[in-house]
Amino acid sequence: MSLDLFVLTKMKNEKAYSTSPDSRLVRSPNPSPPPPPSNRPVYPFPPLSPRCSAGMAVIGLAVRSSAAAAAAAANVGHDGRAITIDGERRILLSGAIHYPRSTPGMWPDLLRKAKEGGLDAVETYVFWNGHEPRRRQYNFEGRFDIVRFLKEVQNAGLYAVLRIGPYVCAEWNYGGLPAWLREIPGVQFRTNNKPFENEMQNFTTLIVDKIKSARLLAPQGGPIILTQIENEYGNIMGPYGDAGKKYIKWCANLAESLGVGVPWIMCQQSDAPQPMTNTCNGFYCDEFTPNNPKSPKMWTENWTGWFKAWDKPDPSRPAEDVAFAVARFFQKNGTFQNYYMYHGGTNFARSTGGPYITTTYDYDAPLDEYGNIRQPKWGHLKELHAVLKSIEKQLTYGDVNEHFLDNGIAITKFTFNGKTACFISNRNETTDATVNYEGTNYFVPAWSVSILPDGKTVAYNTAKITAQTSIMVKKPNQAENEPTELKWSWRPEFLRPYLTNAISSSKANELLEQIITTSDKSDYLWYMTSVDHPKSEEVTLYVNTTGHILYAFVNGNLVGAQYSPNGPFGFEFQRSVTLQPGTNHISLLSATVGLKNYGYEYELMPAGIVGGPVKLIGKDSTVDLSKNTWSYQIGLDGEGRKVYLNPNLKWFGGMIPTKRPFTWYKTTFQAPLSTEPVVLDLLGLGKGEAWVNGNSIGRFWPNYTASADGCVSSCNYRGAFQSNKCQSGCGQPAQRWYHVPRSFLTEGEPNTLVLFEEAGGDPSQVNFQTVTVGTVCATADQGSTLSLSCQGGYISNIEVAGVGELSGTCGSLEAVGCVSDAAYSALSQACIGNESCAIEVTGDLLGECKGIGGSGTMKLTVQATC
Structure with missing residues (x-):
């Protein structure tokens, strides 16, 4: 097969991602009554360890901002009801924002929006393989500047929850554990194994010393109020047996020895040793009960959506269901909950995303991948947060009375100092209810909770x-003098040395495992050998590989390529090839697409052509090449040369080749005007990686099409949510648009885009766009306020101002009932030309529509253009 005709072929009829989408969900089937409050003491802050105390006063005074410097030390503890801060029980609403999945330039805006959304705290994992990519070589710069991120959290007026792990899962490459751990003799991950425990202790201690040195713990005046050791180990602990039990006790002892002065948590760990607090992760945690009556009921991961894989449609979770889950949790005596994710972000760089996880990690979060407010989810939850905070004392100190009625109705009353707050929940999936409570009837829709503060x-x-x-809509790049089509240059990936077995970094008389061989320094590993053959003969090249992708070359010609489906990853490659008399060179390029991140002994899942076999199957005989002398080379020539950074390399202009695999493309462009987030449209390309001004924006794979099945035209929020319940984008490119952070761009100067096209694509369609709000819609009852916002843009037109019944969805609304000219006029005057506006929906405003909507309260629905 020639390079120009090369096309990836896909194995069929394989299973999907081996970890089922909801396999992390563990719920307690038997709820128990809430434990009584206890007098558990707060955690006193111990003296600092000798190796981090020297010079601390200088460091603290030199680098802390004025806002951080003014922060007072806080004592953090807990009892059986809630987290306590300076002795006061607190309702705490938190949201996950992963610092490496955004950029330092984005952090202040993300945290501001989190605060405005009603959060008290921000949670993040600590990513070991990002901070220690090579053993004892550390990285705390740029997106991995965790100290800077935590200081930004404090500057925003938020607390921090630091989930050190250091195993994180998180759909992150290798679950956050460095691949170089595999090089340590006798190592076994996440079990009673001294080599692993030594490395884990070294890194965990390093992180704790670093946050102590920066005075980031609450008793030092910092934002960190909770820390986590390990992560979801209880979900996969069983097969480890006694070794797993010993390991989790060792983790608890390690955590306690570090003296952070704030409580430690262990999520999904029903046997968490004291004083660790076990917590719940899942779509719903209302029925969860901690393993100790002195521990508060805590929800560390409320999944606001789900992650996306290359072969899956786009998942989403309705705002109504997220709010229902939160309200039920607080109705059932919960006092701390964390959204996973509040901002999902982007898997920048190949070393970030887990197995077959897309570059986008949007997660249908309240703040989208680019940092825009996702409405109505953000606003609906903000309103819930305000109501919950208004009854904080009742929820944390009040007497609790719960009544269960038929058909899933529950009434819970919290009374404190003569003040009462009430929750009425209807868990029926289909039937609305009218509930009589203390002489008053309350209408409670199916699968909803009403809160009466x-x-x-x-x-x-x-x-x-x-x-x-x-x-949200995408707009073309409107930079001044920017051409409608980008002008490209190109250069081929230098393959010749690899195709003639002329270069190698190591040799072995066996087919090696890829992760151990490369330490994940690259997606790519070359396997090269040669075989003497007496005559010209057509044979079948057979390769058994554990994937994920294989390119096969014989005597310098690409004879075929294949990739495994998302799942077990192994496949058999077979192609007819012609051997020549004499020496024949066989070169196999194996490529990974993220490493497994979850499961029992997940680190033992192999990659590459480990063991093979690799065979040449002829008509009369078969030659097994598995024990041949194989030469190995890690990575591509262009990776080693840093083509995306090196300005001195030669590039070719003129006619640009397309559909040609192993090709580099380069162009320049002007940064789009405005401050709107920037995306790169890569439709037409195959698979590879992209860099803007030397910054990786991740793997791209737009020619991978999401499954054609499993999508719905509309999603019913009622009923238990699963990750595949509300999907869209079936049969579409798995990911077409790729986030380019503004901090990667230079205003007023040419910016450089470099693409490595692995599979063969056409860059002619590539373009830059911006993401902004296009249309906004809102509904408000008579007597309430209707608000609209273009989030940075300006309202240009009021399209619909209808009362009563409307048809269609936002973006295509049409008033079927009455169109209010008075409302239209008032909205036009108040809104057009402004970024946001609000009007009171009065009877006078809707007078001409009297009677619309029956005897109930009239509603005004508006659709506007930004």
Whole structure:
């Protein structure tokens, strides 16, 4: 097969991703009553260890901002009801923002929006393989500047929850553990194994010393109020047996020895040793009960959506269901919950995303991949947060009375100092209910919770959304003098030495495992050998590989390529090839697409052509090459030369080859005007990696098409949510748009885009766009306020101002009932030309539509263009 005709072929009828989407969900089937409050003491902050105390006063005074310097030390503890800060029980609402999945330039805006959304805290994992990519070689710069991130958290007026792990899962490459651990003799991950424990202790201690030195713990005046050791180990602990039990006790002892002065948590660990607090992860955690009556009920991962894999459609979770889960959790005596994710972000660089995970890690979070507010989810949850905070004392100190009625109705009353707050929940998936509570009837839709902060008036119902809906759009690059089509140059990947067995970094008389051989320094590993053959003969080249992708060359010609489906990854490659008399060179390029990140002994899942066999199958005989002398070379020539950074390399202009695998492309462009997030449209390309001004924006694979099955035209929030319940984008490119952070760009100067095209594609369609709000819609009852916002843009037109029944969804609404000219006029005057606006929905405003909507309260629905 010639390079110009090369096409990737896909193995069929394989299983999907081996870790089922919801396999991390562990729920307690038997709820127990809430434990009584205890007098558990707070955690005193111990003296610092000798190796981090020297010079600390100088460091603290020199680098802390004025806002951080003014922060007071806080004592953090807990009892059986809640986390306590300076002795006061607290309702704590947290959200996950992973610092490496965004950029330092994005952090202040993300944290501001988190604070405005009603959060008290931000949670993040600590990513070991990002901070220690090579053993004892550390990285705490740029996106991995964890100290800077935590200081930004404090500057935003937020607490921090630091999940040190250092195993994180997180759909992150190797679960965050460095691949170089595999080089240590006798190492076994996450079990009672001294070599692993030594490395884990070294890194965990390093992180704790670093945050102590920066005075980031709450008793030092810093933002960190909780720390986590290990992560979801209870989900996969069983097969480890006694070794697993010993390991989890060792983790607890390690954590306690580090003296952080704040509580430690262990998520999904029902046997968490004291004083560790076990916590819950899942779509719902209302029925979870901690393993100790002195531990508060904590929810460390409320999954706001789901991650996306290359072969899967786009997942989403309705705002109504997320709010229902949160309200039920607090109704059932929970007091700390964390959204996973609040901002999902982007898997920048090949070493970030886990197995077959896309570059986008949007997660359908309240803040989208680019940092935009996702409405109505962000606004609906913000309103819930405000209501919950208004009854903090009742929820944390009040007496609790719960009544269960038929058909899934539950009424819970919290009373403190004469003040009462009430929750009425309807867990029925289909039937609305009218509930009589203390002489008053309350309508509670199916699968919803109503909250009565004063015990009388409904201030919030999880199924009733009043926040606006925003439809995001993409606009072409409008930079001055920017051509409509980019001008490209190109250069081939230098393959010849690898195709003639003329270069190698090592040799072995066996087929080696790829992860151990490369330490994940590259996606790519060359396997090269030669064989003498007496005559010209057509044979079948057979390769058994554990994937993920294989390119096969015989005597310098690409004879075929194949990739495994998302799942077990192994496949058999077979191609007809012609051997020549004499020496024949066989070169096999194996490529990975992220490493496994979850499961029992997941590190033992192999990659590459380990063991083979590799055979030449002829008509009369078969030659097994598995024990041949194989030469190995890690990575590509262009990677070694850093083509994406080196300005002195030769590039070719003129006619640009397309559909040609192993090709580098380069162009320049002007940064799009405005401050809107920038995306790169890579439709037309195959598979590879992209860099902007030398910064990786991740793997691309737009020619991978998402499954054609499993999508719905509309999603019913009622009923238990699963990751595949509300999918869209079936049969579409798995990912077409790739985030280019503004901090990667230079205004007013040419910016450079470099693409490595592995599979063969056409860059002619590539272009830059910006993401912004296009259309906004909102509904408000008579007597309430209707608000609209273009989030940085300006409202240009009021399209619909209807009362009563409307048809369609936001972006295509049409008033079927009454169109209010008065409302249209008032909205036009208040909104057009402004970034945001608000009007009171009065009876006078809707007078001409009297009677619309029956005897109930009239509603005004608006659709506007930004």
